[in-house]
Amino acid sequence: MSAVVTTKRPAWMGWALVALAFAMAAAVDLRLVLVLAIWVGGWIVNGLIAQRSAWNWGGYVIPLIFGITLLAMWEVGERMFEISDVLLPAPSEIAARFWLSRDILWVDFVQTVLKGALSGFVLGCGSAFVLAVVIDRFPFLQLGLLPVGNFVAALPIVGMAPILVMWFGFDWQSKAAVVVVMVFFPMLVNTVQGLQSTDAMQRDLMRTYASSYWQTLLKLRLPAAMPFIFNGLKIASTLALIGAIVAEFFGSPIRGMGFRISTSVGQLALDLVWAEIVVAAIAGSAFYGGIALLERVVTFWHPSQRGRT
Amino acid sequence: MRSVVPVLTVISAIMALWYIAAVPMNAPWAYDKAKRAGVELSLNDLVADTWSQEKPKLPAPHQVGIEIWETTVQKNITSKRSLIYHSWITLSATLLGFGLGTVLGIMLAVGIVYNRVMDMSVMPWVIASQTIPILALAPMIIVVLNAIGISGLLPKAIISMYLSFFPVVVGMVKGLRSPEVMQLDQMHTWHASPSQTFWKLRLPASMPYLFTSLKVAMAASLVGAIVGELPTGAIAGLGARLLAGSYYGQTIQIWSALIMAAALAAVMVALIGLIQRIVLKRMGMAI
C-alpha cells in the first residue's frame, strides 16, 4: 500500500468534469440531475472518509455508503420516472415485501440454500478434495484427468441442470447434484495446483528427514495448498448458490428460491422476486464472507493475508 | 505431448463407464416397455435396447456422436438444423459479451487500483453482484432492454458481460498490484508519470493474470450467452437447442448441444492460451 499513486491533477479539473456531467444531464432530463446529485454526494462523503484512513472502520462504512447511494438513486429514479412496478419495484417496496413475506422467504431459504446448495457444496468440494489428493499421488492420472477435467468444467451447467433433474428427481437432491457438478472442477483444479505449490526446497527438506508420503502431505503439502484450496472454496461458494437456484427452474417442489422467482415473475409479483434476490445476495455474500474469514484464520501466514490488519 | 497417452486412457475409461452406466440408467424404461408389451428381456436385448432408445435417460456415446455428426457435417451450415449455425449464434453473443466484460472489468480494475474510494467501495458489491442468480435476472434484463428497443444480440451479450467481468476485475486488480514495491520505487526515482507507470509497469506486469482471467471469463461468457438464450425462447443458438431438447425430452439433442458448447468453450479457451503463449513469449515471460 505504500505505493499508492498520488495523481497531482489540479482539483478544479475534477469539479469541471462534475459540472459538465450535470450540464449534460440537465440537457437530457432535469430529473437526471437529482439522480446524479445523489451519486456525487455519496462519492464526496466517501472521498472524505477515505482520506482519514486512520479511521479503520472506513473499510466497512465506505462500501455501505456506496451501497446506500446506489439504493437512493434507484429509489428516487424509480419514483421520478414512474417506472411500472411490474418491471422494477422500488427498494422501499422490496423491503416492505421482504418483511411481509419473511415466512415464505425462510422456507425457500431452507429448501434452496440449506438443503440444496450447502449439501451440494460439502459433497462436491469434499469429493473434489479427496480426488485431488489421489490424482496428486498418481501423475499419470494428473496428466490424463486434468485436461479432460478442464473440458468437462467448460460444460455450461445450465445445460446439465435439466438432465440432473431428470436423474435425481425434482426435490433438493437434484439441486445438490447440480451444485456438486458445478463446484467439483474448480475445487479439483485449485486443490491439485495447491498440492503442487510447494517449492523444491521445501520438498527437499522433507526428503532429508526421510519423511513418509503421509507426513509430507500433512505437514507440508496440505498447509502449503491452503491458499489455493480457499481460492477454490470461494469460487465454489458463489457457484453453489447460483447452481441450486438455476436447477429449480427445471422442476422443483413448490418451494425454493428459484421456484418462487420464476413463479412470481409469471404472477408479476416483482417485489417478491427482488426480495428473493436480496436473500440470495445476502446469503451468497455471507457464505463468501464466512469462507474469507476462515481463510484469514487458516492462512494467516500467507503474504496476501499478512499485509492486512 | 507427453499427456496424449494418459488423456486417451482417461477418455476411454470415461467412455467405457459411460456405456456401462447407460445400461442401468435406461433399463427401467426398457423393462417398462417390455412389461407393457408382455415380453421377457434377455441381457443382450436389454443392452441393445438401452443403447438405442429414442429418449434415453442417458444416451450412449455413439448416439450423441451420430447426432453431432448429422447436425454438423451433414447439414448445410446455414440450415436451422445445423449445430454449427446455432454455435455461431451463441458464439457471436459470447464474443461480444466477452469483449464488453473484459473492457468493463479492466476499467473497474484500473479504477480500483488508482482510486482509493473505488478501492474501498466497489469490491464488496462486485462480489455481491455475482451471488445474484443470473437466470432469475436474465428474463427481466431481456424484457427491460426490449422495452427500450434493444433486442437481438445485445441483451444476450449483456448477460454474458455480467458473468464475465467478474473474473477480469479480480484477476486484473491482482495483476495491476503485482509489481513489487521496489519496481514502483524505481519508477518513482525516474519521476515517471502515473500513466507511464501504468503502461510501462503495471500493465505488462499484469499480463499473466489477465490471460488467466480471460480464460475463466470466456467460459463464463459462454454460460451467459446460453442463459440469455433460454428465456428468449427457442429462437436460435445452443441455449435454444438445449431448451428445445429439454422441452421435447430429446436427451440426445441436449447432450449434443452440451458437448458442442463445451467444445466451443474449449476451443476459445485454447485460443486465448495460444495468444497468451505468443504474447508472453514476445514479452520474454514464457520459455
Place this chain on the structure above:
Amino acid sequence: ADDVTLQLKWVTQAQFAGYYVALDKGFYEEEDLNVTIKPGGPDIAPTQVLAGGGADVTVDWMPAALAAREKGLPMVNIAQPFKSSGMMLTCRKDAGVTSVEDFPGKTLGVWFFGNEFPFLSWMSQLGLSTDGGEGGVTVLKQGFNVDPLLQNQAACVSTMTYNEYWQVIDAGLTPEDLQVFKYEDQGVATLEDGLYVLEENLNDPTFEDKMVRFVRASMKGWKYAEENPDEAADIVLENDASGAQTEKHQQRMMREVAKLTAGSNGALDEADYDRTVKSLLSGGSDPVISKEPEGAWTHVITDKALN
C-alpha cells in the same frame, strides 16, 4: 405500413399457426400491416413484455391476464381465437389414478409461471389442499416436459391436448395406459390463447384501427390454417429458428389446435368469459382473483373487424 409486434406465449409451434399463416400468406400485408412475431419461452411473461412496451399485443391465457389486471396492469381481451381449452391432467393408471377421487396423496405435475391458475382453482373446487397437507395432493413444478410422468416421479402431469399428450404417447405409453382429465370435462375450463392489449392504447383511434386490421387478418389466418393443416404446419416449421420441431408433431398439433379454434370467429363469447371468471373466483381461501374484473374485455375490435 403500420408496425405491429405480437408477443407469443410460448415457442414457435402450431399452437400459433394462425398468426404465422397470416404473415406468410400476406394477410397482414393486405391489411397494410408490418407484423413482427416474437416467440415466447419458459421465462417470458407476455404480461411483462406488454407492460414494458416490448409488444403491442400478446397471446396469453385469460387467468394470467385477469391476475395481471388485478395487479394493476390493465390488460384487455380484444379477441379470442381459441374457443375451448386444451388443458388436461394426464395420469398413469399404473400409478393408481383412475378418477378424481384417487388424487389425494398423489404427486401431480403442474406448470407454474402464470399457468397454474386453472389447476389451483380446480383443486380448490375439489377441496384438495395443494400445500402438502393431510388428504391433499403434492404439487411439483414440472419442467418443460413430461419426464416426471415417464420417470414415475409424478402420478399425473399437466398436458395440452395438442402437445404434451402426444409426447407421452411418442415416448411409448399407450392411451390405454393413461387416464386423462380434460379441464373442459371437469367443468373448470378457462379461456386460453386470446389477444390482449393495454387498455390505455385502445383510447387511441389509430391503434384501435391497427388492431381491427390485425385481428381481421389473424382470424383469416386461423381459418386458413384450419382448412389446410399440413400447409400451416409447414409454415410454422419454416418460422422455427431453433430447427428443433418435427413435421409429424406439428401436423398433429395443428389438427388438435384446429379443434379448439373451430368454434370461434374471433369474438369473445361472454358466457365463456363468465365461466372463466366464476371458476377463478371460486378458489376458496386463496382465489386467483378476488373480485369481479371490469372492462377486461371489449367487443369493439371484433365488431369492427368481423363486419
Place this chain on the structure above:
Amino acid sequence: MTELKDAGNLAKHSEVRGGAVISAKDLDLTFQTNDGPVHALKGVSLDIEKGDFVSFIGPSGCGKTTFLRCMADLEQPTGGSITVNGVSAADARAARAYGYVFQAAGLYPWRTIGGNISLPLEIMGYTKEDQRARVARVLELVELAGFEKKFPWQLSGGMQQRASIARALAFDADILLMDEPFGALDEIVRDHLNEQLLKLWARTEKTIAFVTHSIPEAVYLSTKIVVMSPRPGRITDVIDSPLPKDRPLDIRETPEFLGVAHRVREGLRAGHDDA
C-alpha cells in the same frame, strides 16, 4: 506554501554552495507499525561533497537503506531536513538528479536487457537514437555488450546485477545512490566490479553513496566511510579515508588499509554491543 519552501531551499542552497551535494540536517524518521513505532533514523546529519564516494556500513536494520531512500525522496523524514543539489529531495527527484541501484536487480522480466536499460530513457524522453547509443555505451561499460537482446532470466544473477547498474548509469545523473549492489556476487566477480566502479567514478566525477555489508569493500572504494548503528538508527562514526585516489586491488594488504578496516570493524562492533 510552495514558494515559501522554495525560498528556504534557495537559502540552504547558498549555505551549502561550498560544495555539499547532499546535506542532511538532524534527520529523523519513525515508521508507524503494528507493534508500535520504529525509530529508523535519529538525528542524522551528514554532508556529502561533490565527487565524494561515501560508503554506509552498519548492522542489518540500522537504517542504511532508509537513509538512502530519504536522499531519493522515496521516504519522507519525520524530522530534520535534507537537500540534494541544493534543492529539496522531491525537487531533485523531479529533476532526475540521481540514479538509484536497488539491492536486488529488479529488472522487468518482460523487457530485454537493452529494453530495461532504455526504460528510464524512454520515461525521460530521450530520442530513439540517443537511447540506442546510450544503451550500447553502458552495456560496454559493465561488460555486457552482446547481451542486449537477452531477457533477464537468461542471465546469471551477477550479470543481472550489472545490468541494473548500467540502467542507473544510462542517464546523466551526477549522483549515484547504490544499495548493496554487489551483495549477491562471488568474491572474484565482486573484486572486478569494484575496480570498474572506481574507474567509472574517477572518470566521471560522480558523487556516489554506497551501502555495503563488507568492510573491505567499504574501505577499498570510499573516500568517506559512514558507520551506523541501530535502534534508533544513527551515525556513530565518519571516517575519512587516507588512501590515495588510485587504488590497485592489492592496496588491500597495506597497513593503511588494514588500519582503516580495523577502525570500521571496531565501530561496527561497538554498535552491535549497544543493540
Place this chain on the structure above:
Amino acid sequence: MTELKDAGNLAKHSEVRGGAVISAKDLDLTFQTNDGPVHALKGVSLDIEKGDFVSFIGPSGCGKTTFLRCMADLEQPTGGSITVNGVSAADARAARAYGYVFQAAGLYPWRTIGGNISLPLEIMGYTKEDQRARVARVLELVELAGFEKKFPWQLSGGMQQRASIARALAFDADILLMDEPFGALDEIVRDHLNEQLLKLWARTEKTIAFVTHSIPEAVYLSTKIVVMSPRPGRITDVIDSPLPKDRPLDIRETPEFLGVAHRVREGLRAGHDDA
C-alpha cells in the same frame, strides 16, 4: 538387486572403515536441459574423514550445491559412486544420518519458529517432552531464545537463517551439510556465528561439509578447503589447513591464515580465468 547393492555397500563400508564418513569416487553428474546437457560434476573424488570440517569454495555454478545434494541423496549422480557412513547415500538419508542447511532459510510460514524446529523431530517420532527440550536447547545455541512463538516473517533474514540452522541441529545427526548458511548475514553476526559453529563442532565432533563464497570464512572454519571450478564442475585444489583446532577470531590476521587465504584466492582466480 537390493541385496547385491547392499553387499556392495558393505564391501565399501569395510574399505572406508579407516574413517572416511563421506567418500565420493569419480562422481559425474550431467543435467539434461533444453539447451543441451550441463556437466555439473565431472570426476569428483573426495574422502571426508570423521570429525572433518570441509569447506567448498568456487565460483557461481561450479557445482558446490550439486555435490552437497549428491551427499544428501537429493541428486542422483550419473556416474561414479558415493557412500555416506559406509552405506549408499539413499540408505544414509533413510537412516537420517545428516542435517542439511539450505542456502535460503526455507522455514514453513505456517509454523512458529519453535514449530519449524520441532518439525523434523515430529517426523522422526521424538516424544513431546524431548521435542520441547531440544527446541529450547538449540534456540539457546543460536541465540533465539524467546523467539520460539514468533512466525518466520516476523524475524529478520539473519534470524531466519539462524533458525534454519537450529532446525538442522535439533536432531542427532553426526553429519552436517551446510549450503552457504551465512550468506545473508552481516559481517559481525557472521563472525559471531562462525565462532559458535566452531565451538559446536569441537564439542560434538560432528563432521561438517560447508559451502561458502567467502575466502576468510572458509579458511577460518575448515580443516580442509576444497576449491572447485566450473564447466565442467570439478575439484581443482584440496588444501589441508595448518591452523590449530582452537581458533580465536584474530587468528585471521596471522601469516598462516593469510597464506592459506592467498592459496585459495589463487585457486579461485585460476578457475575463473579458465571459464
